[in-house]
Amino acid sequence: xxxxxxxxxxxxASVGDRVIIICRASQSINSWLxxxxxxxxxxxxxxxxxxxxLESGVPSRFSGSGSGTEFTLTISSLQxxxxxxxxxxxxxxxxxxxxxxxxxxxxx
Amino acid sequence: xxxxxESGGGLVQPGGSLRLSCVASRFTFSNxxxxxxxxxxxxxxxxxxxxxxxxxEKYYVDSVKGRFTISRDNAGNSLFLQMNSLQAEDTAMYYxxxxxxxxxxxSWGLGTRVTVSS
Numbered sequence: 364x365x366x367x368x369x370x371x372x373x374x375x376a377s378v379g380d381r382v383i384i385i386c387r388a389s390q391s392i393n394s395w396l397x398x399x400x401x402x403x404x405x406x407x408x409x410x411x412x413x414x415x416x417l418e419s420g421v422p423s424r425f426s427g428s429g430s431g432t433e434f435t436l437t438i439s440s441l442q443x444x445x446x447x448x449x450x451x452x453x454x455x456x457x458x459x460x461x462x463x464x465x466x467x468x469x470x471x
Numbered sequence: 472x473x474x475x476x477e478s479g480g481g482l483v484q485p486g487g488s489l490r491l492s493c494v495a496s497r498f499t500f501s502n503x504x505x506x507x508x509x510x511x512x513x514x515x516x517x518x519x520x521x522x523x524x525x526x527x528e529k530y531y532v533d534s535v536k537g538r539f540t541i542s543r544d545n546a547g548n549s550l551f552l553q554m555n556s557l558q559a560e561d562t563a564m565y566y567x568x569x570x571x572x573x574x575x576x577x578s579w580g581l582g583t584r585v586t587v588s589s
């Protein structure tokens with residue numbers, strides 16, 4: 364099975380900061396990588412799919428990159444609404460999907 | 472806007488059963504793979520199961536194989552998860568999610584909570 368890791372697990376940042384979250388897969392998943400944002404008590408929200416495609420309606424300060432086994436989610440200028448937990452997910456095959464353990468972005 | 476509404480959660484004793492439902496609207500349900508995803512309290516997300524549009528293929532995470540069954544009723548725009556032999560470790564919020572091919576899980580319901588406890 365494909366395992367996903369994320370770093371850091373927690374990130375403290377200030378409004379306006381550039382934030383980078385790393386996601387790694389245990390084997391190549393090509394570009395079958397999605398990023399989700401989740402706020403407390405809410406369902407996850409899709410931000411990016413196919414590693415770098417921004418979901419409709421998602422602010423352009425969010426971007427994704429990478430392929431194979433290493434991926435990044437970048438928030439170019441952190442906004443108050445961005446404090447949340449972020450998950451990566453591989454969806455290379457429909458027989459199993461795997462989420463990363465999450466990265467909590469909180470206020471410094 | 473796509474709408475997914477889960478129901479059927481609740482408190483159940485270990486070894487018991489529950490059937491979760493998810494009613495879909497505002498899209499052509501029969502064209503999409505659908506998934507169940509769960510989140511244990513204070514923890515991360517875990518994909519549980521998914522089902523092909525025509526119901527002919529189903530996949531499960533290892534920890535629920537043989538205990539959970541995913542199904543769908545395309546005429547009724549509904550997704551189901553039959554959960555048997557429930558264990559404490561199954562305690563979680565359960566979400567249904569539309570699985571939109573290359574677009575991953577693009578729509579989620581609000582979730583239904585399952586608590587397994589004596």
